[in-house]
Amino acid sequence: MDVTLHLAQDPEADALLGRSPLAALVGMLLDQQVPMEWAFKGPRTIADRLGADDLDAHDIAAHEPEAFAALLSEKPAVHRYPGSMAKRIQQLCQYLTEHYDGSAELIWKGVDDGRELLRRLEDLPGFGKQKAQIFLALLGKQLGVRPEGWREAAGAYGEPDSFRSVADITGPESLTKVRAHKQEMKAAAKAAKATRK
Numbered sequence: 001m002d003v004t005l006h007l008a009q010d011p012e013a014d015a016l017l018g019r020s021p022l023a024a025l026v027g028m029l030l031d032q033q034v035p036m037e038w039a040f041k042g043p044r045t046i047a048d049r050l051g052a053d054d055l056d057a058h059d060i061a062a063h064e065p066e067a068f069a070a071l072l073s074e075k076p077a078v079h080r081y082p083g084s085m086a087k088r089i090q091q092l093c094q095y096l097t098e099h100y101d102g103s104a105e106l107i108w109k110g111v112d113d114g115r116e117l118l119r120r121l122e123d124l125p126g127f128g129k130q131k132a133q134i135f136l137a138l139l140g141k142q143l144g145v146r147p148e149g150w151r152e153a154a155g156a157y158g159e160p161d162s163f164r165s166v167a168d169i170t171g172p173e174s175l176t177k178v179r180a181h182k183q184e185m186k187a188a189a190k191a192a193k194a195t196r197k
Contacts, residue, residue, distance in 0.1 A: 003143060006171050009037045013044035021104035022055045022096070023047070024143075026089055027167070029126045034080050036166060036175075042078045046089075049074065057102035061093040108145045113180045114153035117145075133157050137167035150185040 005018045007027060016023045023043035030039035030145045060068070068090060070081035079085040093102075100106040107124075110119045114136070121132035137157035139145035141184055153157035157165050163177040 005040075005142060006175070007036065007040035007166050007169055008044070009172070010041050010044070010177070013041040015027055016044045016047065016054065019053050021107075024138070025092065025104050025107075025135070026055060027133060028138070029088060029092055030079055030085060031131075031166065036169075038081070040166070045076075045078050046072065057093040057096040057104065060090060061097045063090065063103075065090060077131075095123075095125050108139060108147070111155065112147045114147050114149035114151070115143045118131050118153040130161070134165040134167055137165060141167045142170070 003018045005014045005024070007017055008014050017027055017040060018024075020043070026046070027040040028044045032039070042135075044056055046060075046084065050059070063071075065087065069083045069086040070091075072086040073079040084085055096102055096104055107120050108117055111120065117139075118132055118136050120195075121127055121135055125133070127135070133154045134157050136150060137154040140150040140158060142187065154167075156162060157167055162168060163174060163181050165178065166179045169175050169178055
């Protein structure tokens with residue numbers, strides 16, 4: 001895996017996401033309740049603070065929890081909730097260590113069925129169905145991981161040029177389209193909630 005992603009809108013952070021399966025997974029995990037660029041810049045920030053070129057699941061899983069939380073809390077914080085996200089990242093890395101020998105890529109390597117890959121992603125700590133479908137769409141659309149039925153397993157996120165999620169962001173123009181879609185979804189949800197009252 002060595003592609004150019006544009007999720008952090010920062011060349012160094014995006015380069016790490018494109019070459020490191022674990023960094024991409026951690027970025028996806030962080031992508032909630034903060035701007036997307038902030039979330040996907042997180043893996044580069046964590047690697048820098050660990051004094052490493054890449055993230056290592058064994059190293060993160062073995063890190064002393066309070067020290068790892070402090071690392072994420074340094075200014076600028078890696079996430080709006082650095083303590084709880086530090087815990088989630090460590091849980092993810094512990095799971096990868098126990099089930100995939102610490103290699104995030106083994107989640108999808110050799111998997112030839114999209115539904116099986118979705119199931120594996122849903123089994124990851126911190127990954128619900130929606131997050132798993134978005135990551136599956138990212139794998140298929142930008143990282144060349146395309147087991148049979150991957151688009152169907154990814155649901156609406158797998159549709160070509162749907163501009164629903166990070167899976168469709170390839171630069172500033174597509175980022176604007178995804179942001180617009182998210183705003184429409186929020187407005188629709190707010191309107192639906194208002195009519196139920």
